[in-house]
Amino acid sequence: MLKEKVLAKINDQFQFEIESAYLYYAMSAYFESINLKGFANWMTIQAQEELTHSHRLFTYIINRGARPSFGAAAAPKQDWKSPLDAMKDAYKHECKVSEMINECVGVAMKEGDHMTTTMLQWFVNEQVEEEAAADDVAQKLKLIGDNSGALFMLDSELSKRTLAPETGAA
Numbered sequence: 001m002l003k004e005k006v007l008a009k010i011n012d013q014f015q016f017e018i019e020s021a022y023l024y025y026a027m028s029a030y031f032e033s034i035n036l037k038g039f040a041n042w043m044t045i046q047a048q049e050e051l052t053h054s055h056r057l058f059t060y061i062i063n064r065g066a067r068p069s070f071g072a073a074a075a076p077k078q079d080w081k082s083p084l085d086a087m088k089d090a091y092k093h094e095c096k097v098s099e100m101i102n103e104c105v106g107v108a109m110k111e112g113d114h115m116t117t118t119m120l121q122w123f124v125n126e127q128v129e130e131e132a133a134a135d136d137v138a139q140k141l142k143l144i145g146d147n148s149g150a151l152f153m154l155d156s157e158l159s160k161r162t163l164a165p166e167t168g169a170a
């Protein structure tokens with residue numbers, strides 16, 4: 001059985017992963033609106049990945065004999081000044097998620113819940129990649145500056161991203 005404090009943290013994370021998906025769908029729609037379809041694809045895949053993260057936590061709560069609870073998902077920001085502005089926000093968002101995951105681990109450890117800390121290790125590792133992936137695109141955009149040819153080359157590169165198969169059991 002999950003302890004109340006652990007359940008509360010994991011449940012918040014379950015919801016926040018859905019809010020992350022919501023934000024990335026909003027970013028995808030923004031990129032579609034400025035005809036950067038590769039960036040839009042990258043963001044749609046990102047949103048889909050976030051839904052798999054949410055699903056992972058949902059399944060974990062169920063498997064531990066608890067019942068997930070459902071709050072309102074916050075409306076995401078929907079407009080950005082530039083592709084760089086959006087990618088910087090994506091990077092900041094991932095840093096926030098990393099902090100939240102760290103807090104989840106902290107609570108699970110404090111409560112002596114080894115099953116939850118072990119389950120969360122997947123998220124700890126995933127966040128290293130999540131931060132790096134968003135920052136990589138943001139850094140490339142900084143180098144690109146006003147060069148529209150280079151921007152379209154990056155857009156074409158990002159159009160190739162596909163949903164990676166799930167790794168490890170929840």
Ligand SMILES: [Fe+2]
Nearest residue numbers: 017020050053
């Ligand atoms: Fe996530």
Ligand SMILES: [Fe+2]
Nearest residue numbers: 020094097130
């Ligand atoms: Fe993420």
